[in-house]
Amino acid sequence: MKVGVLALQGDFREHLNALIACGVDVFPVRHNEELAVADALIIPGGESTTIAHLAQTFGIFDAIKFRISSGMPAYGSCAGMILLADEILDATKDQKTFGGLDIVVRRNAFGRQVDSFETEIEFRDGFPEPLRAVFIRAPWVEQVGPKVEVLATVKSHPVAVRSRTLLATSFHPELTGDHRIHQYFVDQVARPALKKVQ
Amino acid sequence: MAEVTGTGRVKRGMAEMLKGGVIMDVVNAEQAKIAEDAGAVAVMALERVPADIRAQGGVARMSDPDMIEKIQASVSIPVMAKARIGHFVEAQVLQSLNVDYIDESEVLTPSDYENHIDKWNFTVPFVCGATNLGEALRRINEGAAMIRSKGEAGTGDVSNAMMHMRKIGGEIRRLSSLREDELYVAAKELQAPYALVKEVAETGKLPVVLFTAGGIATPADAALMMAMGADGVFIGSGIFKSGNPAQRAAACVKATTFWDDPKVVADASRGLGEAMVGINVADLPAPHRLSERGW
Numbered sequence: 373m374k375v376g377v378l379a380l381q382g383d384f385r386e387h388l389n390a391l392i393a394c395g396v397d398v399f400p401v402r403h404n405e406e407l408a409v410a411d412a413l414i415i416p417g418g419e420s421t422t423i424a425h426l427a428q429t430f431g432i433f434d435a436i437k438f439r440i441s442s443g444m445p446a447y448g449s450c451a452g453m454i455l456l457a458d459e460i461l462d463a464t465k466d467q468k469t470f471g472g473l474d475i476v477v478r479r480n481a482f483g484r485q486v487d488s489f490e491t492e493i494e495f496r497d498g499f500p501e502p503l504r505a506v507f508i509r510a511p512w513v514e515q516v517g518p519k520v521e522v523l524a525t526v527k528s529h530p531v532a533v534r535s536r537t538l539l540a541t542s543f544h545p546e547l548t549g550d551h552r553i554h555q556y557f558v559d560q561v562a563r564p565a566l567k568k569v570q
Numbered sequence: 571m572a573e574v575t576g577t578g579r580v581k582r583g584m585a586e587m588l589k590g591g592v593i594m595d596v597v598n599a600e601q602a603k604i605a606e607d608a609g610a611v612a613v614m615a616l617e618r619v620p621a622d623i624r625a626q627g628g629v630a631r632m633s634d635p636d637m638i639e640k641i642q643a644s645v646s647i648p649v650m651a652k653a654r655i656g657h658f659v660e661a662q663v664l665q666s667l668n669v670d671y672i673d674e675s676e677v678l679t680p681s682d683y684e685n686h687i688d689k690w691n692f693t694v695p696f697v698c699g700a701t702n703l704g705e706a707l708r709r710i711n712e713g714a715a716m717i718r719s720k721g722e723a724g725t726g727d728v729s730n731a732m733m734h735m736r737k738i739g740g741e742i743r744r745l746s747s748l749r750e751d752e753l754y755v756a757a758k759e760l761q762a763p764y765a766l767v768k769e770v771a772e773t774g775k776l777p778v779v780l781f782t783a784g785g786i787a788t789p790a791d792a793a794l795m796m797a798m799g800a801d802g803v804f805i806g807s808g809i810f811k812s813g814n815p816a817q818r819a820a821a822c823v824k825a826t827t828f829w830d831d832p833k834v835v836a837d838a839s840r841g842l843g844e845a846m847v848g849i850n851v852a853d854l855p856a857p858h859r860l861s862e863r864g865w
Contacts, residue, residue, distance in 0.1 A: 380827050381590040381611065402828070417587050418611070419647055425609035426827055429820070450587070464606065464646050479646060485670035486693045488580045489573040508583050509648065509670070526573075547583045 373566060375558070376401035376410030378436070380426040382418020382451060386546035390554045404435050412445040412562040415452030415470070417508070417544050420479070423451055424468055433468070440472040445537045445562035447554075453540035454479060454511050461514055473538045474517025481512040481529070481542075493524045493543075495532065497560065499552055505531070505543035512542055537565040581695035581715035584671065585779035588612055588648070588716075588802055592792065592823050593781070595619045595806040598637070599644035601815070608819035612648040612670065614804070615641040620677050620724025621807035621846065624858070630678045632660040635667055642668070650697070655864060656682025658691075665694040671716070674698050674709075676863035677723045677806070684865065689713030699783065701734045701861055703741035707762035707770070710778055717776060719800070720861040721784015724807050726848030728785045728794065730861055735782055735798040745771040784861065787812070787845050789825030789838040796829035813843030 377387045379400035391398040391414070401407050413436065415423070427433040440446055440456070448456040455469050457477040482489070488509055492502040503524075513530035516522060524532035524541075531542040532553075539561045545553035574580075591611025596602045602613045617633045618626065632653055642649045648670035653660040655674055660681075664672050674687055676699050686709065689696040695715035700706035706717045719738060721731030741760070748756055748771060757767040769777055782795040783804035792803045803826055805819075812818045821838035828834035851859070 379590075383586040383589060385589075386586065418589070419587065419591060421606060421647060422591055422609045422611050422823070425607075426823070429609075429824060430828075462646070484668045485584055485648065485695065486665065486668055487575060488584060489575045490577055490580055491573040506579055506583055508580060508587060544583060544586075547579060547586065 373397065373411045373558070373562060374399065374409060375412045375414060375562070376406060377414040377416060378423070380430075381422045382416040383544070383546060384416040387414045387416050387449075387554075390546045390551050391558070393551050394555050394558055396558055402430070402432070404432055407432060407435055407439065410444070411566055412447075413439070415446060415448035415455050417450040417452065417546070420451040420454040421464060421467060423455060428468070433470070437470045440470050440538070443537055443565065445557075445565045446472070447539040447557040447561065449541050449544050449546060450508065450510055453477060453542055456538055456540050473533070473535055473540055474520050475513045475533055475540070476515040477511045478514050479511050480509050482507055482510050485509055491526065493526060493531065495553075496523045497556065503545075503552065504548050504550060505545070506547050507531075507543050510542040534561060537561065576693035578715070582778050584648075584695055585697070585716035588781075589779060590827060591802045592819075592826050593650065593802065593804045594809055594819060595804075596641060596810065599640045601810055602641045602645045602649075604816050605809070605819055606645045606647050608816055609823035610647060610819065611802070612650055613641065613645060614650045614652065614673060614806070615669075616652055619807040619810060620860070621726075621811050622724075623677060624724045624849070632657070632663065632678070635663065638664075638667055638669065652678055653687070654678040655680040656685050656687060658687045661687050661692065665692055669694060672696050674714075676720060676860045680863050686712050686864075697781070699861070699864060700738065701864070702737045703745075703770070704760035704762045705864060706738060706776060706780075707760060707766045710766060710776070711763050714778065716779050716781065718781040718783040718804055720864070721782065721786070722851045722854070722859060722861050723784045724860070725785045725851055725854070726787040726808060726846045727851045728787070728791045730851050731782050731784045731786060731795060732798065734861070735795060735800060738780070739799050742770055742774060742776070746774045785851070787848065788842075789821045789835055792822045793825045793829035793835045796826055802826065808846055811846035813845075818842050
């Protein structure tokens, strides 16, 4: 399995390093040719408006949207969660997302940077130890569709969700050196999804 | 489990999210919107861009809170603001306004010619300028969560930014080549704490994100800075002092992402109209050189 990391803006290098630590074949994606050979895609933290803007300017936006809707496994952290959501509650004018995940997100839901925080969360899908999670101007999930499972919450707001092929977190596991979320994406989301396709 | 704000990871992590992006100086809500629509990762709210501060002279201070709040209300991307070097009350004011990052900036007139702000006392993160590695590490030791090379703001002349990026990069490479028992003297020479010097020697990079600033006026300037190892770019006067700000802003964003692809930089450079006029740094009398402020 080859995993691409969308490398237009944001902390894509940290995601690349986390996946290397998981022993996965991984590479940055900026062009359609790179996307074409990726079995799965990571959308990093960054500014969601900037990433969407660049993806549209360089003609990779529609291809990513199409691949995700055709079942390519994907994981998004923070900005990546916003970009995987079908709907943004407080979108800026014309703000588009790749979509695919039947959720409504609220951007900067926890507040501005002075409200950014870290805390320990329980991840409901088989992590015995709690997870140190870093939230930076983070979104939360306001509504989830029937086929979306909530994996973690903070103050009763969902901050980690998944569908069959997609995983999204409000927080940044790529910043902590704890690679369990990336391993979870690879083993519990991407591999099973790709197996079904074959 | 309790939620903790203002940790090192949260402050430094915020800068990680800005990487590969362009942070633009804006003086009002309209400019902030143009910057956001062009793909800026953040805006720096200030009353006068550096080129005007230079032209008009006088004491340059923190911006009017009303103006900062109008900009915050007009965009969803992070809003930064500048405090004078050492002016911890301006910084407290900016924190109370919920700005997302404070730039303790040599572009404003310093309030203290010996001490910088003790940045550990704040929940909001700080970015500080540096012309060399020792200065960068002293700022990090005071709590800066992000560093930018200084360049010479408001000139449109990229040569000082280039010099500072080369200097910082060169000093990091030199540290990495030293024996462990030579790092004590290296710390003395850099006038920086030994622990930070050792960390840089081991990792081969600063412990925080390194942007570049000062004199960047064109897409090719932005790409040059990325090629020199910057994590991202501040553009001050270069955008809104040019002929077509919206187009130039978008062009600089493109060139920053695809800095290693000359074709993209070429396309981004087409038909931008007039760049800011610019001043050669060599023509500036020494007391007017902003990058020499900071100690």
